[in-house]
Amino acid sequence: MLQSLKHRYAFLSNYFEQDAGTWKLVRKYKVLTGFHCVCQQYYWFRWRFAGDVLQFRVVRFYEFYHSRDCEIARTLGLKSMRANRRGARFGIPARH
Structure with a gap:
């Protein structure tokens, strides 16, 4: 298998x-520990897996945090999110 x-x-x-x-x-x-917020985790994994598309699930959304994710967002037809505590720039509802 x-x-x-x-x-x-x-x-x-x-x-x-x-x-x-x-x-x-x-x-x-x-996997490192000691992150204080989701955004820190995201940036660490984004650095660790540079060149890969990284999606983080936060409750009911898959979120993108990095400024370089604009191309991915444009391809997926996503609009920028309003400013939020997590620092997420784009999001996709998990149900999609």
Whole structure:
């Protein structure tokens, strides 16, 4: 089954590797702790996975926080959000 998934979703090898002893998938990256807000988490993951499209789910929305996300927002037809405490610039309702 894992071989089938690796073949079908080859991009996952950028994020996970298989532990030879347990056959479990293991992250190739360490998740930092101690963030004070969602925006800090977003910027860290955006830096860690530069070049990837990053969506953060916050309650009922997938949100974008970085100024470079304008191109993604334009492609998806999203309008800028009003100023908010989280610093989110664009959002997509999760139901969509």
